[in-house]
Amino acid sequence: MALLGRVCLLLALVVCAYGIGASIYGVRSGRWEWAVSGRRSVYALAGILTVGFLILEIAFLRDDFAFNTVADTSSRTTPTFYKAAAVWASQEGSLLLWAWLMSLWSSLALFLTRRRIRDVAAYATAIMLGFGAFFISLMVFYAQPFATTSPAPSEGVGLDPLLRFPTMMIHPPVLYSGYTLCTIPLAFGMGALLARRVDAEWIRVIRRFAFGAWFFLGIGILLGARWSYSELGWGGYWGWDAVENAALLPWLSGTAFLHSLMIQEKRGMLKIWNISLVLATGTLAIMGTFLVRSGVLNSIHAFGGQTLGVPFVALIGVLIAGSIYLVVTRREMLRTEHRIDSLLSREAAFLANNVVLVALVFVILWGTYFPLISEALTGQESSVGPPWFDRYTVPLALILVLLSGIGPVIAWRRATLANARRNFIVPIAVALATLVVLLAAGVPVKPFALAMFCCAAFVAGSISQEFFRGMHARSAMAGEAPPIALMALVRRNRRRYGGYIVHIGIAVLFVGVAASTSFQHESELGLSAGQSSRVGAYTIKYVRPTASVTPDYDSSSTQGGRELSAIIRAEPGVTLGPDTARTGATLSLGAVLDVSKNGRHVTTLYPSEGYYASEEPTQGSVGHLIGGQPVSHVAVDAGVTRDVWTAIAPNIETPQLKRIVTLGNKTLPYVHPGEGMVAIAALAAAYMKSSPQAQFHLIVSPLVMWIWIGGLIMVGGALIAIWPAPSVVRRRVTARSRARAERGLARA
Amino acid sequence: MEILIAVIALALLVVVILVVSAPLRAVRRPQDCKPEEVRTELEAAREAKYREIRDAELDYRTGKLSKEDFAVTDRALRAEAIEILDRLAALEREGEALRPGALE
Numbered sequence: 001m002a003l004l005g006r007v008c009l010l011l012a013l014v015v016c017a018y019g020i021g022a023s024i025y026g027v028r029s030g031r032w033e034w035a036v037s038g039r040r041s042v043y044a045l046a047g048i049l050t051v052g053f054l055i056l057e058i059a060f061l062r063d064d065f066a067f068n069t070v071a072d073t074s075s076r077t078t079p080t081f082y083k084a085a086a087v088w089a090s091q092e093g094s095l096l097l098w099a100w101l102m103s104l105w106s107s108l109a110l111f112l113t114r115r116r117i118r119d120v121a122a123y124a125t126a127i128m129l130g131f132g133a134f135f136i137s138l139m140v141f142y143a144q145p146f147a148t149t150s151p152a153p154s155e156g157v158g159l160d161p162l163l164r165f166p167t168m169m170i171h172p173p174v175l176y177s178g179y180t181l182c183t184i185p186l187a188f189g190m191g192a193l194l195a196r197r198v199d200a201e202w203i204r205v206i207r208r209f210a211f212g213a214w215f216f217l218g219i220g221i222l223l224g225a226r227w228s229y230s231e232l233g234w235g236g237y238w239g240w241d242a243v244e245n246a247a248l249l250p251w252l253s254g255t256a257f258l259h260s261l262m263i264q265e266k267r268g269m270l271k272i273w274n275i276s277l278v279l280a281t282g283t284l285a286i287m288g289t290f291l292v293r294s295g296v297l298n299s300i301h302a303f304g305g306q307t308l309g310v311p312f313v314a315l316i317g318v319l320i321a322g323s324i325y326l327v328v329t330r331r332e333m334l335r336t337e338h339r340i341d342s343l344l345s346r347e348a349a350f351l352a353n354n355v356v357l358v359a360l361v362f363v364i365l366w367g368t369y370f371p372l373i374s375e376a377l378t379g380q381e382s383s384v385g386p387p388w389f390d391r392y393t394v395p396l397a398l399i400l401v402l403l404s405g406i407g408p409v410i411a412w413r414r415a416t417l418a419n420a421r422r423n424f425i426v427p428i429a430v431a432l433a434t435l436v437v438l439l440a441a442g443v444p445v446k447p448f449a450l451a452m453f454c455c456a457a458f459v460a461g462s463i464s465q466e467f468f469r470g471m472h473a474r475s476a477m478a479g480e481a482p483p484i485a486l487m488a489l490v491r492r493n494r495r496r497y498g499g500y501i502v503h504i505g506i507a508v509l510f511v512g513v514a515a516s517t518s519f520q521h522e523s524e525l526g527l528s529a530g531q532s533s534r535v536g537a538y539t540i541k542y543v544r545p546t547a548s549v550t551p552d553y554d555s556s557s558t559q560g561g562r563e564l565s566a567i568i569r570a571e572p573g574v575t576l577g578p579d580t581a582r583t584g585a586t587l588s589l590g591a592v593l594d595v596s597k598n599g600r601h602v603t604t605l606y607p608s609e610g611y612y613a614s615e616e617p618t619q620g621s622v623g624h625l626i627g628g629q630p631v632s633h634v635a636v637d638a639g640v641t642r643d644v645w646t647a648i649a650p651n652i653e654t655p656q657l658k659r660i661v662t663l664g665n666k667t668l669p670y671v672h673p674g675e676g677m678v679a680i681a682a683l684a685a686a687y688m689k690s691s692p693q694a695q696f697h698l699i700v701s702p703l704v705m706w707i708w709i710g711g712l713i714m715v716g717g718a719l720i721a722i723w724p725a726p727s728v729v730r731r732r733v734t735a736r737s738r739a740r741a742e743r744g745l746a747r748a
Numbered sequence: 749m750e751i752l753i754a755v756i757a758l759a760l761l762v763v764v765i766l767v768v769s770a771p772l773r774a775v776r777r778p779q780d781c782k783p784e785e786v787r788t789e790l791e792a793a794r795e796a797k798y799r800e801i802r803d804a805e806l807d808y809r810t811g812k813l814s815k816e817d818f819a820v821t822d823r824a825l826r827a828e829a830i831e832i833l834d835r836l837a838a839l840e841r842e843g844e845a846l847r848p849g850a851l852e
Contacts, residue, residue: 007757036771044764115788201789204796411812422811473809
C-alpha cells in the first residue's frame, strides 16, 4: 500500500502541473473550458490526497510498522484514538495533512465561486495548485510519508507522551485548517491583481474564507494554550514560543483585514491596505508553516531534523516579491478618491484598530525572527523572552481592547459632541464604576491590570448599549416584543451582532489574562510528606506520596507479572493495573495534596509525574523502562474565580532508589520486560516507604477560566457572524421589488 | 497485492482523467455561461446592497449616523440598488431564450 501512496503523490504532482497550465492558458486565451478543467484539477487533487491520507491512516490503525512514520510515532499499545491522530505527529504526516486540507478548502472555495469572477478564479486556481505542488514536492523529495523499511520492525517507538492529550490531537488539524484557509484569500487577491479586476466582487467572495481562516486559527491557538496550561507543567498558557507566535501573526493580520474590509465596503477606501493585508496574512501563514516544519527555531513544537528550510525560504521570497510587484504595478487601479472625513469617526477608529494590530504583528514578528536575524548578522544565536514581548504587547493590547469598545458606537464620517455624549456616556460610566468598585474592594493597584479591567468594562457597556438600542429600534419599527425583536435583530444582522459578541469575548479573555498574570501567587519549593506551604490565601499540604505501576501487558499472565502483583499487594498505596488514563507511562509517582483556605477544606489534588520507557538499551533492563522523557501530569482545581494549579517533580535519584535500578540492570535480562517491571514495582514500593522530599510547583491564579470562557464566547460570536444567510433566491426583478428599493426596504 | 495496487492506481488515473477532461469534451462551452455569471454576480451585489441599506438604517436608529448623513447615504445606496435591479431586469429581458444551468 505504500507504493500506492507514492503513486498518489506523483499523480498529485502531475495534476498540479497540468492544472496550473490549463488555468493560465484558459484565462489568457479566453478558452474557458481550459480554466474549468484547471479548476477540476483541484477537485481531483483533493480526491487523490484523500486516498493518500486514508492509506496512511489505515497503516497507523493496522500497526503497519513497515511505514517509517508509523514505526516512529506509534506502537501496538498506543490507544486507537491516538493512533488515528498520530498521522500528523510526524513531519511527513503533517505535511500530508497540510496538503490534504489545502486541497479540500481550495476545492470548496472554487466550487462556491464557480459561477463568479472566473477570470480571478482561474488565476487563483493556478496559485492554489502552485502551493499544492510545493508541498507535494516536499513529500516526494524531502520528507516522504510513504517511505518504508524492510524488514518491518515488530514494534514502534510510540507516541510522544506530551502529545497524549485529547485536545492536542485536535489542535494540528484545526490550526492547519486556519493556515490553509489563509492561502485562499491570498490566491484570490493575487488573482484579482493579475486579472486587473479589483472591484468589490472578489472581496465579497473571499470574505467568508478570510473569516474561516481567522476562526480556525483562533480555535487552534486557544487549544494550544489550553494544552500548554494543562500538560506542560510550567503553569502558563502562553510563553511567546516561536510556533505560538507563528499562529498568532496571521490571526492578528487577519483580524485587521476583517475590520478594514468594512471600511472598503462602506466607503470604498483602503483598497491598497486591504489587498496588502490579504497578501501579508497568507504569507505569514506560510511563514508559520516554515517555522513549524523547518525546525529553524528552538521550540517545543518544532520537528527539526529535516532540511526543509531552504525550499520554504524560497517560497516565502517568491510570495513577498510577487506581492510587492503586483501591488506596486496595480496601485493606480487601487486608488480611491474618498478620504477619512474626521479623526473622530468610525473609519478612523477602525483604521486605528488596524494600526495597532499591525504594530502587534511587527513586534511579534521581530521578536520571533530576531534569533535568526541576529545569528545571520553576528554569528551568535540569541533570543528574546516573554518580558520583552510583554513590554510592547501589553500597552498595545490595552489600546486594542479600548478600540473594540469605541468602534461599535462611534458615528460614521464624523462624531459630533452630541453624538459622542449620547454614545459614550454609558460605557464610560460603566468603566469608571468598575474602577471605583475594584479600588473600594481593595484590589491591589496594578496599573495595567486595572486599566484592562476598566477597558473591558467599557467594552461590555458599549456592546450592551448596542444590543439594547438595536433591539429597541427593531421593536419600535416592527412592533415586536423586545425578546423577539432581539432575536430578529441578530438573525437579520448576523455579521454585526456576531462581531459584537466576539468583542465581548475578547474583553472577557483579556480580563482573564490580566488577572491571572498580575495577581498570581506562585511557589516552587521542596516538601516532605506532612509539610504545608501557603500560596496566596490557600494552604497546600503534602499529605502522602502515590505510586502506580502500569505495565503494558496483562500482569497475571506471566511469572514475572505474578511476582509484580505480589509485591504491589504487599505495599499499601502502590497501585497496579492497566493504563486507564492512557498516559502510556510505565510508572507514575505523585502526591496527595490537601488544599484549604481559612482552615476550611477546599479540594484534594493528585499531581504526578509519568515515567516512560525509552529505546535506549544502554540504560539497562530496568533503567530503560523509566528512562524516557518524564512528563508532568498537573492537577488543577479550576473555578470561576481562581485556579489552584499544582505540579510535582518527585525525586527518584536518591541513593536507595538508584541502587534498585542499578541492581535490576545487573541482574535482570533486557529481553524480559516483565522481570524488569518487578524492579519497577520494587522502586515504587521503596518510594512510598522512604517518601523522599519532592519538588512542587504551586500556583493560585485568579480568573484563568475567564480566558477559556472568553474564547468560547468568541467562537459563539464568530459562528453567528459566519452563519450563511438564506441562499440567494433567484427571483425575477419585478416592478414591485424596484419600488421597494425606491421606497424602503426590509426593516433592520 | 501488487496487482490490486496496480488496478487501484489505474482506476484512480482513469477517474482523474475523466474528471479533469470533462469540460474539454463538453458540448456546451463555459463561454456560453457568461450571462449566468453576470447574473450571479449581480444577485450577490444586490443582496450586499440590501444589507448596506439595512445597515445604514440601523446605524441611524442606533445613533451612529446623523439624520443628514443617513439621508444622503440612504439615497445613494438606494440609487445603487436600483441600478443593480435595472441591470438584472435588462439581463432577464435579454436572456429570456437563454437556457439556465452552468457547465458544472
